Amino acid sequence: MVIDWLPSILIVVLLLLGVIGMLRRASLWRAGQPEKVNIVAGLMAMPGRYLKDLHHVVERDKYMSRTHVATGGGFVLSMVLVLVVHVFKVEEQIVAWALLGALLLMLVGAFFVFKRRLNPPERLSKGPWMRLPKSLITFAVTFIVLTLPAAGILPEGTGGVALIAVLSIGVIIGLGELLFGMGWGGPMKHAFAGALHLAFHRRPERFGGGRSTGLKPANLDGDVLGVAKPSDFKWNQLLGFDACVQCGKCQAMCPAFAAGQPLNPKKLIQDMVVGLAGGSDANYAGSPYPGKEIGQAKGSPNEIITAGLVSQETLWSCTTCRACVEECPMMIEHVDAIVDMRRFLTMEKGETPNKGSEVLENIIATDNPGGYAPGSRTNWAADQNLAVMKDKKEVDVLFWVSDGAFDMRSQRILRAFVKLMKAAKVDVAILGDEERDSGDVARRLGDDATFQSLAKRNLATLGQYKFNKIVTTDPHAYHCLRNEYADFDKDGALAGVEVLHHTTFLNRLVQSGALKLDAFKGGKVTYHDPCYLGRYNGEYEAPRDLLRSLGIEIAEMERSGFRSRCCGGGGGAPITDIPGERRIADMRMEDASATGAELVAVGCQQCTAMLEGVVEPRPEVKDISEILVDQLIEEVH
Amino acid sequence: MPHKVISLISVGRHPQSGRSRRADQDSRAVELGLKLAGTDLDVVHAGNSEEPVLRQYAGMGLPKVTVLEQTESADALPALSSYLKAQQADIVLTGVRAESGESSGMMPYLLSEQLGWPIVARVADIVEIKDGEAQVLLALPRGQRRQVTVKLPFIASVDNAAQAARQSAFGPGLRAKMATQSGSTEDDSVRVNWSEAPAKARPKRLKVVKAKTAADRFKAATAKPQGGSGKVMKNETAQEKAQAIFDLLIEEKVIR
Ligand code: SF4
Ligand code: SF4
Secondary structure: OHHHHHHHHHHHHHHHHHHHHHHHHHHHHOOOEOOOOOHHHHHHHHHHHHHHHHHHHHOOOHHHHHHHHHHHHHHHHHHHHHHHHHHOOOOOHHHHHHHHHHHHHHHHHHHHHHHHHHOOOOOOOOOHHHHHHHHHHHHHHHHHHHHOOOOOOOOOOOOHHHHHHHHHHHHHHHHHHHHHHHHOOOOOHHHHHHHHHHHOOOOHHHHHHOOOOOOOOOOOOOOOOOOOOHHHOEHHHHHHHHOOOOOOHHHHHOHHHHOOOOOOHHHHHHHHHHHHHOEEOOOOOOOOOOOOOOOOOEEOOOOOOOOOOOOHHHHHOOOOOOHHHHHOOOOOOHHHHHHHHHHHHHHHOOOOOOOHHHHHHHHHHHOOOOOOOHHHOOHHHOOOOOEEHHHHOEEEEEEEOOHHHHOHHHHHHHHHHHHHHHHOOOOEEEOHHHOOOOOHHHHHOOOHHHHHHHHHHHHHHHOOOEEEEEEEOOHHHHHHHHHHHHHHOOOOOOOOOEEEEHHHHHHHHHHOOOOOEOOOOOOOEEEOOOOOOOOOOOOOHHHHHHHHHOOOOEOOOOOOHHHOOOOOOOOOHHHHOOOOOOOHHHHHHHHHHHOOOOEEEEOOHHHHHHHHOOOOOOOEEEEHHHHHHHOEOOOOO | OOOOEEEEOOEEEOOOOOOEEEOHHHHHHHHHHHHHHHHHOEEEEEEOOOOOHHHHHHOOOOOEEEEEEOOOOEOHHHHHHHHHHHHOOOEEEEEOOOOOOOOOOOHHHHHHHHHOOOEEEEEEEEEEEEOOEEEEEEEOHHHOEEEEEEEOOEEEEEOOOOOOOOOOOHHHHHHOEEEEEEOOOOEOOOHHHOOOOOOOOOOOOOOOOOOOOHHHHHHHHHOOOOOOOOOOOOOOOHHHHHHHHHHHHHHOOOOO
16 A cells, blocks of 8 residues: 555655755855865764764763664664665564664653653753754654554554554654754754764864864965854854754853853854855844844855954953863864854954054054053063073073063062062063064954064064973963964974963972972962963963962862853953843852952963952952962072 | 145154154145045155165055155255145145254255245144135144144144054055155255264153052053143132132042
């Protein structure tokens, strides 16, 4: 009877429609700019990346990770076996039993998805995502019933035409979501785009426990600098946006969102999806950008993004703290995208807000953001008796002072660090007036031309001298020197040089016994992880080791380590200063106060400035080198 | 008929680093020019068309910069005055002060002398151009303005009080066209004899401020200089004179 064949025909039809949808989706990504990927190696590596790297992130939420393994694994297995049993009609009972097992697994998973969706947290998107567990359950139940005869549990033809009709509807609902929806932009799109995103990720170094945080250089010869339209992104960036599952983990971590600034990383990625597919955000069912209504954003691959899709303030609210990237199970790169779009605003439109344009102009004319005379860079060290590279030529440690040299508060950190190095008899020198701004702020503000020029000039200076290590108290300069200068280091000025943050370096000195320290006798101490030290460079332990070496038991904040909340000072955010309802620094200080600490230890002059800007009463703020120097046991000769 | 507006630009010098940059007042002249003429504004430089600073000006959104190509030692005056005459300019904008070399500073005066056009110094804004005349706001000390009407064509030097220059964008600056014409070959005979030295800060009269609070110090620093605003009353009645004194005492908050 024809009707017996109906489910099989439906399976094939929906599968074909799904494939057509996927091909169409792939053509949308191809509107992006070319970027070389290794297709074969990527596809081969994909299952491993899924099982290890992606699940490493999902694993942070045990409930969801188990649910996803059961549902996703169950579905993939069932789908293969459904084709074997119901399309190719292989009549081995054992296969049918295997299919039943897979379907049951999926059903259990789907049940837990359903449970989570009963009372979903705010960060999750609603809309079509609410029907997903029901579709999953329909799929599993339908195919369980359809497979029972093949497994020999029910006689063939049970239930007759009526049952087949009901099951056919089940097939349409289940496969409609899972296959058709995968290709045509339903919630299941994440599985298909996500898998390919893992294969063709723009930063493959991130997989296998690696780290890749340096921004990619802007092509300064292009017709348009930065990203103006969705089609200016690389194709695999567009693919990445499409992988988003709208889990909102990024939103929950974003300091700008929490401060009520008009940024929500999840919405931003969804707006990019609107841009690449064309249309409006009317169907978006998640939290908005604070203070902005949903339904106003429109875009298409060839329309300027900031002319209707995303507002400029949204892009300037980001502190580039990478909390979103760290948290995203789909390994989407929000910060890359935001800086790409800022590049267009700064280098093509000249629209860096507030103090941005003044700061950039200062950096261009004086190599420091404050516009101070370059010849006064070493004034802070007038009484420090520090050797200068120009005289020394060769040294063990080059101390990269950074622009803290011009700031009185930061100078206290610099002096403390110099005192510690002297106590440990380190062979050290500075560049003196030959040093320039690292380019960090210019780059985060989208002015890659100025960044590249500074990087090249700094490298040319560094190339004249010999040193084994370069140490800095500024995590932003540290990040540039360590992760971003390599793209411009044609002559190998930094080849073989170890770039270190001062906490890492000091920790080595303490561990080797070169520094003798007394126990700390003050009150409770907490530690704030600077984003550019922690998430950007993976250094969480050295600062803590140092505090422990003083006998301090660190009272950890709820958000610490890789989940540390930004102080609000990165990415040029204090310069562009987009208003919100709260200040990020205030929120971070509340985190610190909640531990009952009397002292916040930090490892960054920018964090120090931001946290000290919080009104009293509040815990004291000190750089780790300042804490150490107070406990230094000075040898008397 | 749209008016022909020309802004003259020079290579500036950053006060702290001494490095070349777009001169502050010259870029205000470009900003004002853009307000008056949009991208029809003609921006002119006499000098080297390879000069990177010209790209910083162009980054303000200029599709092209006209360069009267000449060496550094050549006199800019003949080249500029013949260009302005040939272009039948209506308004020529420059800065008030030169930041380096022979640029704004003497240049607007020399041009006005050569061309026989009026010069309006220290312009804050040009409000309207109509019927061959322009309404010009001059900048006076302490934020005051004076409105004057000037017949076209004229030369105006733009004061620090004018709208600050917009941000310069790297991309458009890079792509702008340098439209070169040959400039003058005459050596600048005055300039050869110049010797340049860093400016010394002028000595300042010490002001003894007796104020106790920050607000008082602020007032002392910003108060109008006294004198000049007095009134001589001879023919009024005693009543009126008393009233005037009374009003003044109230105004100065001597009595309440
Ligand atoms: S961008 Fe990543 S973290 Fe944010 S909602 Fe999408 S998948 Fe989740
Ligand atoms: S980098 Fe930080 S501030 Fe920017 S979107 Fe991500 S979480 Fe928000």
